[in-house]
Amino acid sequence: MFSYCSDPSTLDTFRWFSCYLTNGVHMQFYLSFLKVLGLLAITAPVALAFGFLGAMAARARFAPLGWLGRGYIAVVRGVPDIAFFLFFVIALDQMFEWLRHKIKCPDWTEPIRRGNDFLVCPQAKLPLGTSPEWVHEAYAFFLAIITFALVFGAFAANVLFGAMRAVPRAQLETAEAYGMTRRQTFWRILVPQMWVYALPGLSNLWMVLIKATPLLFLLGIEDIVYWARELGGTKTPRFTDFPHPDWRMWYFLFLLVFYLAFTRVSEIVLDRVMRRLTHGQATMGGEAQRKAAA
Amino acid sequence: MKKLLIGAAALALSATMALADTVRMGTEGAYPPYNFINDKGEIDGFERELGDELCKRAGLTCEWVKNDWDSIIPNLVSGNYDTIIAGMSITPERDEVIDFTQAYIPPAASAFVAASKDVDLSSAVIAAQTGTIQAAHVASMGGATLVEFATPEETIAAVRNGEADAVLADKDYLIPIVEDSNGELMFVGDDVALGGGVGMGLRESDTELKAKFDAAITSMKEDGTLNAMIKKWFGEDAAVFD
Numbered sequence: 001m002f003s004y005c006s007d008p009s010t011l012d013t014f015r016w017f018s019c020y021l022t023n024g025v026h027m028q029f030y031l032s033f034l035k036v037l038g039l040l041a042i043t044a045p046v047a048l049a050f051g052f053l054g055a056m057a058a059r060a061r062f063a064p065l066g067w068l069g070r071g072y073i074a075v076v077r078g079v080p081d082i083a084f085f086l087f088f089v090i091a092l093d094q095m096f097e098w099l100r101h102k103i104k105c106p107d108w109t110e111p112i113r114r115g116n117d118f119l120v121c122p123q124a125k126l127p128l129g130t131s132p133e134w135v136h137e138a139y140a141f142f143l144a145i146i147t148f149a150l151v152f153g154a155f156a157a158n159v160l161f162g163a164m165r166a167v168p169r170a171q172l173e174t175a176e177a178y179g180m181t182r183r184q185t186f187w188r189i190l191v192p193q194m195w196v197y198a199l200p201g202l203s204n205l206w207m208v209l210i211k212a213t214p215l216l217f218l219l220g221i222e223d224i225v226y227w228a229r230e231l232g233g234t235k236t237p238r239f240t241d242f243p244h245p246d247w248r249m250w251y252f253l254f255l256l257v258f259y260l261a262f263t264r265v266s267e268i269v270l271d272r273v274m275r276r277l278t279h280g281q282a283t284m285g286g287e288a289q290r291k292a293a294a
Numbered sequence: 295m296k297k298l299l300i301g302a303a304a305l306a307l308s309a310t311m312a313l314a315d316t317v318r319m320g321t322e323g324a325y326p327p328y329n330f331i332n333d334k335g336e337i338d339g340f341e342r343e344l345g346d347e348l349c350k351r352a353g354l355t356c357e358w359v360k361n362d363w364d365s366i367i368p369n370l371v372s373g374n375y376d377t378i379i380a381g382m383s384i385t386p387e388r389d390e391v392i393d394f395t396q397a398y399i400p401p402a403a404s405a406f407v408a409a410s411k412d413v414d415l416s417s418a419v420i421a422a423q424t425g426t427i428q429a430a431h432v433a434s435m436g437g438a439t440l441v442e443f444a445t446p447e448e449t450i451a452a453v454r455n456g457e458a459d460a461v462l463a464d465k466d467y468l469i470p471i472v473e474d475s476n477g478e479l480m481f482v483g484d485d486v487a488l489g490g491g492v493g494m495g496l497r498e499s500d501t502e503l504k505a506k507f508d509a510a511i512t513s514m515k516e517d518g519t520l521n522a523m524i525k526k527w528f529g530e531d532a533a534v535f536d
Contacts, residue, residue, distance in 0.1 A: 024334035086365075090372055097373075116371045116391050117497045125373065130316045133357060220361060220369070230324065230331060233447040236474040239326045240333055243474070246451055 008241045020242045029227040033258070036213045036224055039141070043148045044206065050153025055160035069157070076154035084151055085218045089143050093126065100124035137221070144219045152209055159201035164190060166197040168282055196277040196285070203270045207263055228255050316355045317503065318375035319345050323360045324445050325467060327527045328381035328492075331360075340527035341379045344398060347519070351510040364424060364444060367391060370495060376503060377496055381464065383427050383489030393498045395507045397491025398514075399524060400533045404428050407468050408460040408482045409453055415483045421449040421458035427488045428462040453479065462486075466528045 004011065005019035020026070057069025076084070097120045101112065105121035112119055122128070127135045167190050175185040216223040232248030278285040321329045323337050332338035337358045349356035359375045370378050370392060384394045404427070406415060416437045422429035424442040432440040441458050443449045450471060452458040461468075465485060472479050496504050514520040521534040 024336070025331055028335045090368070094372065114499045117499045118372045119497075119499055120373075133359070136359070217362060218365070220374070222360070229445070229447075233324075233445075234450065234471070236326070236470045238470045238474070239330055239338070242333060246454065248451075 016242075023242065025227075025231060028222070029224070029231055032222055032224045032227050035141070035221065036216070039144060039148070039213065039216070040210060043145050043152065043209065046145060046149040047152035047156055047205075047209070048202070050149050051156025051160050054153060054157025055164060058157065058161050059164060073154050073157050073161070076151055077158065081151060081212065081215060082218070085147060085215050088150075089147055089219055092143060092146065094118055096126050097124055100126060140220050144216055144221055147219070148209070148212070152205055155205050156202060159205065160194065160198050162201070163194040163198035167193045171282070193281065196274075196281050196283060199270070199274055199277060203266075206266060206270070210262060210266065211259065224255060224258070228252055316357060317349065317377060318357050318359050319349075320359045320361045320366060320370060320375035320378050321345075321380040322363045322366065324363075324447060325381050326470065327466065328464075329379075340523065341381065343527075344514075344520075344523060345379050347514065347523075348507055348510040351513055352506040354506070362444075367495070371497055373497075376500065377494050377507070379494050381467075381492055382495055384491055384493045385427055385489055388495070391498075392495045393500070393504055394493035394495055395504055396511055397493045398511050398520065399492040400535055401487055401489060401491045402533050403465045403485035404431070404462055404488050405465040405468055405481050405485045406460045406462050406483045407450075407453065407472060407479050409456070409479060411480060411482060413459045413482050415460060418459035419457075421452040421461040422463065423449055426463075428464075431486060431488055432462055450479075466532065469529065 002015075002019060002022070004015060005023075008016055008019050011019065054069050054072050057065050058073060060066045060069065097118075098112065101108065101120035101124035104123045108121045110119070127139045171189055171193060172185055175189045180188065213223050214225040217226045228251035229248060232246065232251035234246045235243050237243040274285075275289075278289055280286060280290075321337060321341060323329055323331045325339075327340050329337060329339040329341045337360065342358070345356060345358075361369055361375070363380070366378055366380060366382075367388070369375065378392070381399075382388070382394075384397060388394070406413075406420070408418075416435070419439045419441060420432045420435075421441050421443060422432050423446050424444055429440060429442055432438055441452065443452060446463060446467060449458070449461045449463060453461045460482060468481070472481060494507055496507070511520070514523075515535050524532050524534050
């Protein structure tokens with residue numbers, strides 16, 4: 001990074017650290033923070049959408065749809081995250097490849113499963129074996145988002161399902177009395193009012209999601225915890241210009257500060273959202289706001 | 295739109311033509327001097343240099359991929375990369391699941407390292423990396439207790455902080471650590487010979503690729519470059535091929 005970094009062993013402490021903290025591996029460490037934040041930013045809305053669909057399906061009057069929704073919530077909530085991450089991602093990847101294989105290589109005669117090997121024709125590989133490394137990484141990232149969204153979507157579905165039932169029955173009856181259809185009642189009365197009941201549960205999920213990102217490494221994505229462990233490990237002078245003893249404690253301390261700061265910011269934002277949603281609601285919070293204003 | 299389609303078709307075509315030649319090399323990146331991440335954040339080490347040379351001799355374009363040791367074999371068989379080149383010893387158990395090329399490092403000693411000279415290995419708590427031949431050896435030692443860790447680094451840390459009395463690992467991995475520990479760590483007991491040498495792991499169905507790498511390893515053995523490379527990374531006393 002800096003011109004004086006060519007021989008770090010001769011530098012004073014401050015300059016040594018200025019070189020150490022800006023070398024290539026550390027840049028990848030910093031990049032992994034962006035990766036994690038990006039993953040959260042994409043996963044949260046997608047998971048919420050999955051949850052909303054799941055909750056809608058679970059309360060559908062058409063029975064098979066109801067079973068589907070309830071089945072999704074029950075199965076995904078019941079399977080341990082780590083098992084889900086190990087099994088589901090490989091299965092999903094193989095399913096994509098199998099589908100592409102059927103479309104792209106109809107005259108391939110050799111079996112796909114050979115002993116332990118899973119072999120599709122080279123054109124059906126996802127991503128293609130020839131793709132540059134970033135395509136592979138983007139694909140892994142995409143699989144990670146789907147998996148996270150499915151897992152957290154199931155929890156969100158349960159939260160939203162409960163929230164939809166918590167909206168006072170009187171509100172819905174009034175809507176019906178005004179002659180609204182079921183669809184109108186759902187979108188105009190139920191959905192706008194349910195968020196205030198859903199938010200405490202959803203905010204819990206968000207906090208858990210923030211801290212679940214180390215599961216990323218199971219999917220081959222180098223997240224912040226992987227790099228902290230890798231960088232903090234003892235480095236002997238033979239293989240690096242920056243030898244140091246076991247510094248994992250310091251790296252993990254930094255992660256601790258990062259996670260605490262991040263969850264604190266989240267809390268502040270969620271509090272604001274809660275205040276907004278409470279406005280004009282027939283809840284204790286809404287009543288308190290009304291009295292304070294009056 | 296049309297231009298886009300033609301472009302896509304050209305891309306697809308060129309991709310098919312190059313298909314046979316790109317080989318993805320999977321490694322752990324946490325086991326110096328075999329493989330590690332250097333200051334630039336690239337994969338480096340004996341296996342990086344060896345792998346690049348083998349690919350050159352076999353006429354292949356190679357791309358390096360990092361993968362966690364625990365899931366290194368499942369990801370190979372499901373096709374996320376094409377080879378494992380990660381200091382993996384050839385053992386009958388692994389050979390049932392994947393195939394190995396001939397060894398590119400002769401069977402080398404594993405050694406015990408402890409923080410004090412008077413550790414009694416027959417009743418000690420011994421650290422080893424999960425899923426290694428060393429872990430299997432400790433488990434079969436009888437009196438000793440095995441504690442497993444996910445990375446080699448953690449096995450050493452366990453000895454330093456007293457969680458384990460000793461660590462069993464490849465001697466080539468331990469030598470630099472002992473030498474740079476200012477006398478805190480030392481070799482204890484006798485070395486043990488484990489495994490059938492270190493080879494490259496491939497899918498059992500990938501016989502063509504295996505033949506290519508076998509031929510490249512043979513040519514490197516014959517002209518002496520492999521032995522020179524082993525000496526460069528593991529020191530003058532390292533075991534070499536005759």
